[in-house]
Amino acid sequence: MGYLARQLAGRTDPAPDAGWEEAPERKGFFTDTSICIGCKACEVACKEWNALPLDGLGLSGNSYDNTGGLGASTWRHVAFVEQSKDRILEARASGRRLVDLGMPQVGAPSPAPSPSATPSLPPAPEGHGPDLRDLLAAANGAGTEETAYPGGGEVTAAEVSAMGAPLPDFRWLMASDVCKHCTHAGCLDVCPTGALFRSEHGTVVVQADVCNGCGYCVGACPFGVIERRTDSAVSVRADGHVPDVGVAQKCTLCYDRLTDGQTPACAQTCPTTSIRFGTREEMVALARARVAQLHEQGFTEARLYGANDDDGVGGTGSVFLLLDEPEVYGLPPDPVVPTARLAEMFRTAGIAGLGLLGAAAVAFLGRRP
Amino acid sequence: MTTSRFDSYRPPEDGPRRRRRTSVRDAVTGAARDVVQGGRSWLDRDGGGRREAPAVPDAEFVDYYGQPVIKPVPWKHEIPAYLFLGGVAAGSGLIAAGAAATGRPGLRRSSRLTAMTAVALSGATLVADLGRPERFLNMLRTVKLTSPMSVGTWILSGYAAFAGAATAAEVSRMVPLPATGPLAVARTALGVVEAPATVGQALFAPPLAAYTAVLLSDTVTPVWFESRRQLPFVFVASAAMASAGVQLALGPGRTGPVQRLAVLGAATDLVATHRLEQHLEGLELREPLETGPAGRKLRLAKALTVAGGLGALGARRSRALAVASGVALAAASALTRFGIVEAGLESARDPRYTVGPQRRRLEERRARGAVHDSITTVG
Numbered sequence: 001m002g003y004l005a006r007q008l009a010g011r012t013d014p015a016p017d018a019g020w021e022e023a024p025e026r027k028g029f030f031t032d033t034s035i036c037i038g039c040k041a042c043e044v045a046c047k048e049w050n051a052l053p054l055d056g057l058g059l060s061g062n063s064y065d066n067t068g069g070l071g072a073s074t075w076r077h078v079a080f081v082e083q084s085k086d087r088i089l090e091a092r093a094s095g096r097r098l099v100d101l102g103m104p105q106v107g108a109p110s111p112a113p114s115p116s117a118t119p120s121l122p123p124a125p126e127g128h129g130p131d132l133r134d135l136l137a138a139a140n141g142a143g144t145e146e147t148a149y150p151g152g153g154e155v156t157a158a159e160v161s162a163m164g165a166p167l168p169d170f171r172w173l174m175a176s177d178v179c180k181h182c183t184h185a186g187c188l189d190v191c192p193t194g195a196l197f198r199s200e201h202g203t204v205v206v207q208a209d210v211c212n213g214c215g216y217c218v219g220a221c222p223f224g225v226i227e228r229r230t231d232s233a234v235s236v237r238a239d240g241h242v243p244d245v246g247v248a249q250k251c252t253l254c255y256d257r258l259t260d261g262q263t264p265a266c267a268q269t270c271p272t273t274s275i276r277f278g279t280r281e282e283m284v285a286l287a288r289a290r291v292a293q294l295h296e297q298g299f300t301e302a303r304l305y306g307a308n309d310d311d312g313v314g315g316t317g318s319v320f321l322l323l324d325e326p327e328v329y330g331l332p333p334d335p336v337v338p339t340a341r342l343a344e345m346f347r348t349a350g351i352a353g354l355g356l357l358g359a360a361a362v363a364f365l366g367r368r369p
Numbered sequence: 370m371t372t373s374r375f376d377s378y379r380p381p382e383d384g385p386r387r388r389r390r391t392s393v394r395d396a397v398t399g400a401a402r403d404v405v406q407g408g409r410s411w412l413d414r415d416g417g418g419r420r421e422a423p424a425v426p427d428a429e430f431v432d433y434y435g436q437p438v439i440k441p442v443p444w445k446h447e448i449p450a451y452l453f454l455g456g457v458a459a460g461s462g463l464i465a466a467g468a469a470a471t472g473r474p475g476l477r478r479s480s481r482l483t484a485m486t487a488v489a490l491s492g493a494t495l496v497a498d499l500g501r502p503e504r505f506l507n508m509l510r511t512v513k514l515t516s517p518m519s520v521g522t523w524i525l526s527g528y529a530a531f532a533g534a535a536t537a538a539e540v541s542r543m544v545p546l547p548a549t550g551p552l553a554v555a556r557t558a559l560g561v562v563e564a565p566a567t568v569g570q571a572l573f574a575p576p577l578a579a580y581t582a583v584l585l586s587d588t589v590t591p592v593w594f595e596s597r598r599q600l601p602f603v604f605v606a607s608a609a610m611a612s613a614g615v616q617l618a619l620g621p622g623r624t625g626p627v628q629r630l631a632v633l634g635a636a637t638d639l640v641a642t643h644r645l646e647q648h649l650e651g652l653e654l655r656e657p658l659e660t661g662p663a664g665r666k667l668r669l670a671k672a673l674t675v676a677g678g679l680g681a682l683g684a685r686r687s688r689a690l691a692v693a694s695g696v697a698l699a700a701a702s703a704l705t706r707f708g709i710v711e712a713g714l715e716s717a718r719d720p721r722y723t724v725g726p727q728r729r730r731l732e733e734r735r736a737r738g739a740v741h742d743s744i745t746t747v748g
Contacts, residue, residue: 007515062434069436079433095747101740103747190587192519194511212504216518219442219588219717228443246500288748295747304746311744326745327724330433334727335744338587338594339515345583345597352582352601353575356463359609359637363630364467 007189009340011309014183018198026202027258028280028317029267030287031176033329034294034302036274038064038174042076042266049254049265050075053233053242063172069330070177072229075251076266079329081173088171091301091324098303099295165298175329176275178266179204179225179251180306181317182337186220187250189339195248202280203253203317213246222313222335226250253317280317287319299323305331312336430728432720439589441717447498449710452581453611453703454491455525456604458484459578460612460630462532466571467626476627478539479619483612484570485536488529495525517583524576531569538563578608585713591723592716593709595652599645600709606641607702610634614677614698617684617691624685631698635678638705642671652726657712657719666708673701 006012015023046052055073060066063080070077083091181203188196188204195211196204206226215228231245254264262268267277276286284307294302301323306316312335326333432438461484468477496502509526513519538559546552582604586597593600613631617624649655658667680694716722731743 060434062436065434081433098745098747101735103740103743103745186589189515190518192511192513192516192522193507194513210507212499212507214499214504214508214518215443216516216588218440219590222439222589224437224439227440291748302747304748305744308742308744308746310742312742313744316744322745325431327438327720327728328431328433330436330438330720332438332723332727333745334731335589338589341594341597342515342517342583342587345517345586345601348598349576349579349583349601352605353579355602355637356459356575356578356605356609357571359633360460360463360467360630363613363626363633364471 007184008342009184009314009337011314012183013202014198015200015202020198020200023200023202025279025281026317027253027277028181028202028283028319029178029253029264030276030278030283030319030321031178032274032276032287032290032321033173033175034290034299034321034323035272036078036174036176037272038078038080038172039271040067040078041269041271042176042275043067043074043078045265045269046076046251047073049257050252051243052249053229053235055233057234070179070223070225070227070250072227072249073233075178075249077177079173079175079177081175081324081328083171083173083324085167085169087324088167088301091328092167092299094325095295095300095303099300165300173323173328175320175322176266176270177329177331178318179253180223180313181251181253182222183309183314183316184337184340185313186222186337186339187217187226187248189337189342190216190220192216199253199255199258201253201255201258203255203258204250205252205255206248206250208244208247208249211247213248215248217248220338222332222337224332280319283319287321290321294321312340430721430724432724436720437718438720438723439717441714442588442590444498444710444714446707447494449703449706451491451494451498452604452706452710454487454494455581456578456608456702456706457611457615457699458487458491458528458532459574460608460610460634461487461615462528462570462574462577463609464612464616464627464630465535466567466574469567471626473626475620476616478543480612480616481532481536481539483615483619484532488525488532492525492529517580517587521580521584524573524580528570528573528577531566531573534559534562534566535570538566575605578605585709588713589723590713590717591726592649592654592657593713595649595654595726596645599641599648602641603638603645603705603709606634606637607705608634610638610674610677610698611702613681614695614702616695617681618695618699621688621691624691628681628684631681631684631694632678635674635681635698635701638674638701639671639678642667642705653729654716654722654726657716657722658708661711661715663708663711663715666704666711670701670704670708673697673704677701 003017006017013026015026047054052073052075055067055071058066060068062068063082065078065080067074067077185196185198185204188198191211192214193210193212195207196217197207199205213228217226218228226248227250228248229242229245231242233242233245235242254262257264263277267275276283278286287304287307291302291304303322305320305322305326307319309315314337320331322329322331461480465477465480465484468474468480492505496505499505505522508519508522511519512523541556541559546556579601582597582600585593586600588594609630611634613627613634616627617631646655646658649658657663674697677694677697680690680697684691684694734740734742
């Protein structure tokens with residue numbers, strides 16, 4: 001594939017494409033939502049390190065999520081989803097369906113283990129994730145009777161056992177969202193001033209002093225991450241000054257820390273290692289190992305988001321392990337970077353333009369007045 | 370479930386706890402339950418007295434507390450105004466070139482002046498949108514082919530340069546200048562550059578009219594992105610009918626070519642808009658084009674296009690009819706731009722329009738057996 005063709009879609013290594021010579025390995029996050037405890041330490045650490053202004057105080061009424069979403073002054077956002085047993089079962093079934101579809105994965109799809117297989121479960125990877133064997137053993141000890149699931153209607157204990165992992169009455173999904181640092185970043189592609197650039201680490205960074213505030217990047221992000229900062233933000237500074245108003249802002253993957261070989265603030269502060277930072281290759285490998293482990297333990301609702309280089313954005317720098325469909329977390333189920341269709345758009349516009357030229361010529365044909 | 374022994378002092382809970390907030394999902398599952406139970410159904414569900422009962426069942430999808438998945442572009446009325454003025458400038462430039470080529474001095478003069486005024490005003494709206502004039506200059510620091518806005522800035526600048534030269538030549542003919550001295554030299558120079566400037570203006574006009582469609586389509590805003598194959602035709606037709614309408618309204622003796630361009634533009638606009646609506650209908654994205662302020666604007670635009678197009682047919686007979694139909698066509702074009710922009714912003718604010726089409730696209734691909742290009746994987 002040629003240099004130009006690689007710029008808009010498909011798998012590629014973005015930093016060398018952007019002209020970096022001897023670029024370091026591409027960096028990224030792996031956010032494992034299965035072990036997120038919703039402490040929001042990442043949100044706070046990000047605000048602290050990057051000196052982001054406050055963006056309002058208030059209670060949204062949406063579970064424990066009072067931040068709402070990613071924005072100009074929120075570069076990490078913890079989503080809280082409250083789910084009933086029905087929905088958990090649906091998530092588990094949809095995850096199973098993905099396996100049956102033959103989604104890209106390492107190794108063969110693992111069958112759901114029988115309850116007796118509990119002792120053979122593998123331990124959690126070193127320093128990552130809780131050991132679910134105790135949980136599973138407890139559930140299997142009590143889970144053979146209907147009474148283990150009070151209030152359970154259509155879901156019987158037998159079905160639950162077939163799923164291979166305990167099915168709680170209720171759960172919270174907690175997921176720390178962040179800029180995806182796409183391989184083909186819509187925001188970066190459409191920026192008319194060059195304010196957005198690809199760093200040597202393969203990440204996407206905004207230069208606030210070059211940005212002209214046109215807001216085009218906001219509309220080009222398929223994940224709704226980047227935003228133009230408004231002065232409605234409440235500042236924590238005494239003079240009420242809000243920096244960089246009218247300028248697009250988003251996660252830089254702590255570019256300033258990366259250049260000194262440091263870990264981004266959110267990953268450094270995460271108390272459960274739910275947010276991991278490293279080379280993207282490592283992160284994808286870690287994510288794959290973790291999802292395989294969860295599937296073996298019967299948690300078929302686990303799936304990866306962003307680890308596939310053939311997707312609409314060429315794979316994301318931030319990889320997520322989700323426990324339900326992406327839209328449950330407010331993530332798009334099939335994002336496509338709009339510039340992937342740019343050639344087609346310009347071609348259509350060209351034909352339309354020629355049509356206009358032709359129409360004008362036709363209008364002026366004929367006899368003189 | 371409790372973790373504290375003090376909770377034993379609480380009064381017993383009766384029934385499941387109520388959710389604090391009714392989400393779309395609750396409404397959907399509620400409606401589904403009603404249908405299963407054979408009692409109330411979505412047909413006789415009333416909207417609580419304030420809204421009318423929905424005519425179709427709610428789409429099945431899950432969302433995150435009704436929050437938008439993508440962000441709407443933070444553009445206000447300046448951008449649709451810019452799109453309209455750019456269209457008028459582009460069409461007027463073509464009319465001016467045609468008039469110059471076929472020897473119609475009256476039409477050439479008025480269309481050149483219209484083009485120059487429109488392009489100057491469109492630049493002003495662009496600067497108004499950005500906030501400060503020097504921010505426009507920021508865009509001229511670079512040429513970026515992947516950014517329709519960067520490409521468009523250069524198209525606009527190129528067009529404005531040629532239009533400026535052509536208009537200056539026109540003005541030098543209109544005002545009495547001395548026969549000798551620097552001003553006379555300037556007039557001679559303008560006479561030399563007039564023909565190339567006219568050609569340049571004519572060549573930059575079609576891209577100026579069409580690129581704005583790419584500008585909108587190259588975003589994730591569902592209505593704009595999905596209309597990428599139809600929108601350029603809507604926009605160039607709209608530009609043709611608006612600029613021809615302005616010339617029809619400006620003065621007598623401009624029938625003939627302008628009339629033909631107006632009718633051609635109006636007819637193409639109706640056809641292209643219809644095709645756009647059909648395409649979006651298939652993707653279940655037509656609703657933003659039909660409801661709310663955007664729907665009202667687009668309906669009015671269509672009515673004005675039909676009226677203006679028919680009026681333009683008889684513009685030769687009555688001066689009043691020519692003015693009325695010209696104004697109607699220009700207004701229709703402006704309303705189309707505002708309507709399309711507003712409908713797009715509305716489609717971005719509602720997660721239904723983002724998740725629904727994406728989900729369906731994904732399911733279709735999976736049904737075909739293509740699973741390699743999904744963002745969600747299991748390993």
